[in-house]
Amino acid sequence: MTSLECKKVSMKFGALAAVQMVSFSLNSGEILGMIGPNGAGKTTLFNCVIGVYRPTSGKIYVNGIDVTGMKPHKVCRIGLAKTSQIMEPFTGMTVFENVLVGALHGGRMKMGPASYKTEQVIELVGLNEYAYKLSGSIPVPVRRRLELARAIATGANILLLDENMAGLNPHEIDEALEILKKIRDSGKSLIVVEHIMRVVMGISDRIIVLNYGSKIAEGLPEEVVNNEAVIKAYLGEKLSSLKVA
């Protein structure tokens, strides 16, 4: 079943076409990797999908519902949550309360069930020891996980992770990958934007590649890394000659 479908989405800022006629779909339970050089339009595409921008043209369907031009909080309640590249925790609140906001409002829950759900999500992403710390005082890798927890708590079945692993060391990345797999196994679909090829290759079921706002390739990880256009635009010669594990 398709959880998310973008049909010929374009986003123009004046004369600049940040996203041009991009179509893709995400199946439920799937992890879709999205790669592309800086400025390729990945974040803009995400912002169109979650409703921060209204796309200039094209349609977006979440769980079969047309969400084109809907406000972000509605899109979130229909089932799509996002973690931002630029982290924005509610710094005056504890980690627990941050996640609670997602459960209360995104998940439209009452206080009691929302607290219960929050505890579960905190357990899932391994934030227990930080739960009652102020989110302004926790280190970056933990903040990344907090973003993830807040998105999961909304109950959305589709998660968009915009460079959720930037700035993590290899060990932390391994931990994060484990968490992502657990999330996928709990029945959610994910789109992962990442520059770290090890991450993208390691967990993606499929990969799409953007360049200058257009989709230049789509396919299985092995297909994509051997694609001429992708090598030219993004990977460079050396990496593509490596064997993919």
Add this chain to the structure above:
Amino acid sequence: MNYRIDRIILILFLMFTGAVAFVPYLVQSEYQLRVVTVVVLWVGIAGCWNMMSGYTGYIDFGPVVYFGIGSYVVAIAMTKYSVPFFPSLFLSGCISAFVAFLVGIPTLRLRGAYFAIATFAFAEAMKQITLEFDRTFNVSFFQGSDGITLPISNYENSFFFYCILPVTFLVVFTHYFIEHSKFGYALKAIKEAESAAEISGVNTTANKLVAYVMSAFFLGLFGAIEAYWITYITPSDVFNVQKTVQMVIMTLLGGMGTFLGPVVGATFLTLISETLGAQFVEYYLIMIGAIIIVAILIMPSGIIGGLKIRKKLRFI
């Protein structure tokens, strides 16, 4: 979470309010009663500002407009249509809330300084409208700069004290409710990071609007009660920007976005200006200015906000 401590604070607060209710029987002079009434009034008014701006971080620089609307509604209802006080009072709150609803829809889209400017401009505009309306349309409705004299009541000061106390109580209690509710978490999330709140499913527009309308409703009530108490209102008095500034300073002094911030800030500032005002008639404003500057420098997040204990007891 500290639910047990919260309950204790709530019970202490209820007991304190209960004790305050006996003040009219304990005071030795009408002057003392008036001072206490003014303190309670300002706790409420500052609380209204805190309810909106303290929790959402949207700096409202024109809350006085709803105070003024409340005053004018009660004055016009009582003098022109001979409506009794309590129905007029209720009407004041409702009309203030309704105006806030209409004004809030466009202005709450603005962020930061733009919201402050828009609200400030609206308050000034209302003052001008009440001043010039009659002259422009050649009617006698707002009575311009002549002001309106309300029917003089036979009530004593204690009557007004008992009018103000329950409203203030409701305002502070609403803070307690905000601290513990889904709604409160929405407001705090908006304050911390509005776009993140939005993508986490918070309906930011609706929540901001509710806070704004609630705050306007209570301000309307306070405006109405004060108008009936003072019995004479003019546009430059009830729409005075000084009132806005006072709300802001009291809340900042006590601690923005805290349950007890406006209570502490308003009590502190009113009492200190009463004491100093009585002793140093000419210099007291300079002294208050100095006190405020020192207080803000030492405790940038306010008296309550700066308390270390607050990190443990999150809900004060």
